[in-house]
Amino acid sequence: MIIGSEWLFRKFCRDPRDDTSYYDEGATMETALDLLRREVPDFDALVAGRTCLDFGCGYGYQAIALVTQAGAARAVGVDIIEGYVARARERAAEHGVSTQVEFFCPRLPAELMGSFDIVISQNSFEHYAEPEAILEQMLACAKPGGIVVVTFGPLWYAPYGGHGRFMTWLPWYHLIFKEETIMRVRADYRSDGATRFEEVEGGLNRMSVRKFESILREVCRRHSCQVDYLRYRTIKGLPIVAGLPLLRELFISRATCIIRKDVS
Numbered sequence: 001m002i003i004g005s006e007w008l009f010r011k012f013c014r015d016p017r018d019d020t021s022y023y024d025e026g027a028t029m030e031t032a033l034d035l036l037r038r039e040v041p042d043f044d045a046l047v048a049g050r051t052c053l054d055f056g057c058g059y060g061y062q063a064i065a066l067v068t069q070a071g072a073a074r075a076v077g078v079d080i081i082e083g084y085v086a087r088a089r090e091r092a093a094e095h096g097v098s099t100q101v102e103f104f105c106p107r108l109p110a111e112l113m114g115s116f117d118i119v120i121s122q123n124s125f126e127h128y129a130e131p132e133a134i135l136e137q138m139l140a141c142a143k144p145g146g147i148v149v150v151t152f153g154p155l156w157y158a159p160y161g162g163h164g165r166f167m168t169w170l171p172w173y174h175l176i177f178k179e180e181t182i183m184r185v186r187a188d189y190r191s192d193g194a195t196r197f198e199e200v201e202g203g204l205n206r207m208s209v210r211k212f213e214s215i216l217r218e219v220c221r222r223h224s225c226q227v228d229y230l231r232y233r234t235i236k237g238l239p240i241v242a243g244l245p246l247l248r249e250l251f252i253s254r255a256t257c258i259i260r261k262d263v264s
Contacts, residue, residue, distance in 0.1 A: 004177070
């Protein structure tokens with residue numbers, strides 16, 4: 001049942017005066033690859049000696065770490081936010097890897113398209129307004145036989161799929177309360193003027209497990225690609241729910257896949 005009471009929702013929210021930013025730079029050079037190493041089998045061996053694209057590179061931690069920690073031959077980062085890319089370039093210079101790590105905004109130069117062994121997208125796929133088109137762009141960046149690694153979470157129906165932990169500790173709040181109620185309360189914490197989840201800073205595309213699987217099937221069918229690896233991580237380590245149609249949507253918190261581009 002969807003509840004519309006703004007008063008009730010506020011009872012489950014933090015005091016806005018005590019708010020600290022939940023979405024900041026977050027990562028450090030030391031932890032930049034932790035998630036990928038946890039979610040992708042033999043990640044360092046996969047990357048070593050290869051050319052990598054960090055698709056949605058943010059502040060550049062991950063792209064730099066691909067070279068300095070995982071042994072990639074070269075890494076390129078691309079992001080649509082100019083401020084992120086400017087800081088990433090500074091960081092690459094600070095670490096002495098400007099010749100091995102480059103950053104571009106808002107898109108790659110044409111000569112780099114189709115040139116990468118590995119294209120990596122971390123914690124971005126639930127934000128894209130047109131995720132199917134973006135996945136096709138990732139594949140276009142990979143060379144024939146190259147791979148695209150996508151890992152993201154939480155998915156939409158997961159406890160914190162509304163990406164609102166800066167505001168409330170209540171799990172599934174975005175499924176319990178009306179969207180208009182949530183957005184009115186959210187305005188006390190964020191000033192982006194959003195009235196829908198799609199309009200929040202960074203955007204949310206309500207990516208469900210079912211929607212993700214549908215996109216994978218369609219893109220792989222159109223481009224003759226194959227999924228080499230697909231794994232779902234459930235909350236509280238409950239592997240059984242991953243196979244149950246209704247519960248899987250509510251309890252799967254992260255999706256990770258590796259797609260291999262057709263060699264033809």
